[in-house]
Amino acid sequence: MSASKEWTEWHLTSAGWARGSQRVDYQGATTVEPPADRVLTCEYEEYLSSSFSSLDKEVSVLWQSDDKEKVARLMEQFGDCPRHL
Secondary structure, three states: OOOEEEEEEEEEEOOEEEEEEEEEOOOEEEOOOOOOOOOEEEEEEEEEOOOOOOOEEEEEEEEEOOOHHHHHHHHHHHOOOOOOO
């Protein structure tokens, strides 16, 4: 079992990045329905395998709209997936 594994889903919408579901140590997971107008969903994760290891941080794409032009336009406007929980 890892020492810590926390994550937050972020949804890119026409209004910017919206926080989605998340998991926080000792609190469990909270599920949030994705916005209907999302064009991209990514997950930011912080993972600590043991109390002696360094903190690993990773962003991964979970879902992406087929409208690549809209995704690119909104990412240019609002930036990359947030890198915080």
